[in-house]
Structures are given as C-alpha cells and as structure tokens.
Amino acid sequence: MRYWSLIFALAAVFSVGAFAYAPFSADWWLPNPAGEPYHSVSTFGREIDALFLIILVLTGAVFIGTQAALVWAQFRYADRIGEDGLPVRPAQYFHGSQRLEVIWTVIPAGILVFLALYQMDTWAKIKFRSASPRTPVLAEVTGRQFQWAMKYPGPDGRLGTPDDLFTVNDLHLVKDQTALIHLKSADVIHSFFLPQMRIKQDAVPGMAIPVWFDCDRAGRFELACAELCGWGHYKMRGDVVVHETEAEFQAWQAAKLAEQGRSQIAGADEPEGDDR
C-alpha cells in the first residue's frame, strides 16, 4: 500500500515541473509583448512582477518542502500487515504537539507579515488617490454591458466640452507618458484589466476612479473586463494602442475627430471643428 504515496509524489512533481518550466515558455509566463517575453512594459508591471517572483519563490519552496514531507510520511508510515494478518506496527495516538504547531503557525505568519509590509509601497503607488499623477486626464472610460466607452478631452484638454472625442473599445496613449484615466461604470461592476501593464481596477457604478499606468513599448495591447458582468462579459474586449510619440497620438486624434465631425459622405470640405 505504500506505493499510493507515489501518486501524491507524481502530482507534486507535475506541479513543481509546471512552475519550474513556466519561465522558459512565453506562453506560460506572464503576458508580455511578443519577442520580449521577460520585459514587463509598465513601471508598475515591473514592481508587481518582482513581488510575484518573490511570492512564487516563497510558495514554491514551501510547496516543495510540504510535499516532500507528505510523500515521505505516506511512504514511511504506510500500514503493513504481517503474515498473521495483523498490523506489523500498531498505530500510536498522541494529543497534539505544541512545539510543532507553534512552528507551523509562526513561519507562515511571518511570511505573510513580510509580504504585507513589503508590498505596501507598491500598492500605495498604484492605488492611493494621493499618488495619482498631476497630469491631465487622458480619457474617461465607462464600462457598460458590454463595452468600454472612451471619452477623450480632445484638443482643449477638458472633458465635457463639444470637442470631446468618443470611441468604443479603443484606448490610445503615448509611450513613456503616464496615462491617467477616470474609470466609471454605467450599470454593474466591471473590471478594467490591462494584462500587459498589470493594471486591474474595478469600475464601480456611481464612482469615478482614477487609474494610472504607463507603457515603454509602442504597439497594440489588450484591454479586457476581469469581472463577470453578465452574459456578454466576454465581449468586453478592447484594443489599447500605444503611440511612439505625442505627435502620432495627436494625428490619430485629429483623424478621429475629423471622422466624428463628418457632414458629407466624401470629398466635401469639412467645416471647422466645434471650437466654441
């Protein structure tokens, strides 16, 4: 019967294999741009990845230790029945071991306290309103069943004016500039999730929540909803486009605004934009 322990050993080996292999596979590892599987594109991303690695190493070590102990105990103390049909070794009962219990409570508690203190600075930088950057708002993003509606302030830099630009599922920002958005929800709780930038923030009805992030690679990234918000949850996917330069962003915005101001099908002169 002691060979049952091998099944447990197998499960442990698979699990350890999985996390040991993950860093060597772009698909298994953290979501990063293609071609640069170990480069996290945002400042917060790099901090969060460092925390993640610490936790992975800690939990990995604990996992290996506990699994080894589990398998060894199963193997060593499996019941054996002698030729007379009786157990070779009678079971022993004892009522707890204070020393053991103190050890296995204090070690995890210590680890948890360490993590709680160690991550506080990162948490504050990402989530505390007092840490929000003093930059103009890039856009107001409103989650609704089932899409992300974006409102950019347009050329005048102010939201709620006639030159605002409206897009759906289409977030644009500039490389290496901190993007500040105001996150809202029109109906239920959604979650604004930028996997490559390691940003996740719930959008709560009735609140305008500031969210800020940056990206040091130009290109196309993903936006998803990370809170099951209804039957169309999976449809809440958007494109995030990071422009190389501010000028490129402005050109995109100007082209979008021209289309938003279209008054004839083609070829006609566009009237001056609403600049009142």
Place this chain on the structure above:
Amino acid sequence: MIVRRCIRLGLGLSILLTTAAGCSDADLTGPIVYEEQPAMSREVEGKAHLAGKPRIQEKARKTLARLYGPSPKEIHVPEGAPLSKDEQGRLGVLLANHVQTAQGPEKLPHAGGYGLYRRHCLHCHGVSGAGDGPTAPFLFPLPRDFRRGLFKFTSTPNGARPERDDLRRTIRDGLHGTSMPAFEALLTKKEIEQVVDYVTFLSLRGETELALIEEGFIADDEDEDALEDDIVDELVQSVFGKWEDAADTVVDPPVPRTPPSPESVARGRELFLGRTKEKLECAGCHGAKGLGDGPSFVDVDVFNRVVFGGDPSKMPERVAKLDEKARELWKQKLDEWGNPLRPANLSRAVYKGGRRPIDLYWRIAKGITGAQMPAHYPGIDHAQIWDLVNFVLALPYQPELLDDAPAPAAAEGVAADAPAVRR
C-alpha cells in the same frame, strides 16, 4: 476490504470517465432550425397569413428551402442575390466555411458569416434573424428583427433597404444607448464583411418568406399554379431589387454643414421649439427641455413601469392595466415591429445612430425607418436641417438653451391644439 476497493475503483473510474467524455450541450439545444413566421400556419389579425391552406404552406416551405437552404447548416444562395462575391466570382461564399463543388465540399479560408453570426449575434438576434434569441427578452430596446429588411439607422431614404456601409457601421461601432455592442475590437474587417453578408442573407430570406405568405394569402389552396416558379422568381427579384437599389439612393447632404456658430444654434433652437413658419413639432416628442418626455408619448414613469416593471413577457398585461387614454397613446407609439418606443433624450449626448453631423442629418432629414421620427426634408431645407443638427449637438453642453422654453404642462396645451402631433 474487497468491497471497499471496488467502491474506490468505481469512484475513481467514474470521475476519470466523466472527464474523458467531456461536456456536450448537444442534448440541451437540439438541432438548429429556422423558425417560421407565425403567419405561415396561423391566423394573424390584420396581416396576410396561410392558415387553412396546407398545400400552399407546403409549397412556400419547399420554395424557401430550395432558394435559401433547408437549415442554417446548408445555405443555398439564389442567383443574383445582393451578396458579396469572392475573387473567382462565386456568390455568397462569405456566408459559410465550406462550399459545395462538383468535386465535393471545399474548405474555405474563413469562418464564414454563419459561424460568426452563431457565435456573436445569434444569442440576441435568433437563428432566423427574428430578434428572438435567448438573451433578447432581457434587452430594451429589443434586438432588430431582420426579416422585413428594415433597419432604423441607415443612410438611405425612410423605408428603403440599408446600404452595405450602414450595416457595416452598425456592427463595427454598435448602437449607443442600446445593447448592440461595437464589434470593431472583436472582429476583423474581413469578418465584419462576412457578418454583413449573413445579416443580408437572413433579411433576404425573411423578406422572401413574407412575400410568399402574402402571395399565398390571395391564392386559392386548390389552385395548382399558386406560387409557381415564375411567380416566385418575380417575388425574389423584387426583394433583391430593393437591396440593389439601396446604394443609388444614399442621401448625401448637398450642402456642407453650416459652421456651428451661436447664430446657427439659435436658429436651430427656434426650429426645435416650432417658432418658425414650418411649425416643427420636435418638442411634442422630445420635450420642451429635450429630455425625451414630450406629451405626444406616454409619460416616462408610466413607460418605465410598463417596460421595466417586471417579467418582459407579461408586458401586455401591464399595458392592459393602463387607463384608456394612455393605452391608446401606447398603441399609437409602437414601432414597425410592434415594440415600445421612446423619443431620444437629447440632453444626454447619446445618439443611437451615431454622433457625426451626417448621422444626425440623416435622422432629421429622412427620419428613422420603422420608428415615429418622421422625415423633415423637404419640409425644411438643408440649411435648416444643419441648424437643427448644430442645435442638437450643442444642447448637451448648453442646457440653458432651453431654460426659458415653456414648461411641459404648457407644451401639452400647445400640443392639444396641434393635430399633427398625434400622427
């Protein structure tokens, strides 16, 4: 001991086998089949129907299956259908992922309209495009029923078929303020073309079905020649013709937009309030403050109570409980599909058909197909339409524009004197 082992083995095996068998919903959904118009076999009040005409019903069904295929999984495309062709000139290949050739089925390099529709659209718009998918009852406004070929937000004249670009725009950008999401980030351009084709296909099929019912309604069940091939051909050609004509009827404003100066906005305001000689009735529906609460429609609270006040399928019961005046008004203000309507709240800057000036021009100049918004051209000229567009676009940012407008109660008095309000 042995018994316990057997139990353990059985338990383990059953868990393993369940996992291996996987999950299948085949037993839940049943075969996917087109749903018939009720008028095909039942009496429908005030409409053409084929009740009591079993032979004509049979003919109509066979014709439909011959023309468009017996089930969504086997699509036939009638010659001359207004659908896309591929490089080899094959019609309707965007609809499916296989095409039947003399050598057998040939795999196509795309998912096909049906596959994409089934994944992204069917849950609301239904198998036959009737707007009756499983998630439809939860929505307001209800999803479009394609089977009449009518679409609200188009660039073509009121009542005309949409242009391809209109459907493309609706799928790509969605309809704001409704449950139609934007698919730009979910589908590629090519995939959107496939979906446009499939929606057109469902419309053609639905329109042909209705045409067959209408034709059969006036025919005698004993008549061997009823719904003969050449008659059917004519019907189908007339259905196709409407779609083919759409591209030539697109309305392009002949004069560019008037720059949105305060003067233009002020002129638009006078038009909106019906203070010009054209006596427009905008405020009658959209309200004196543009809040979508004009007296020509049922009161907002009553409307909300009826539409959102409980089980959607019990809405008729809630309507029946209204007083006679409200009930009468309710009946008058349904759309072409018999669904309740609400005039737009112009203060919210949410425009279902799009916020570009050209979109608003279309809404005002030619009204909204199937809804109560009437066409205003040529009642007012192009410049006046642009003034109105400028006013509507300015209103959300300058609500004070309507501050001194008559209060809703006073507007009601005005409306009572104006019979045109009760269209």
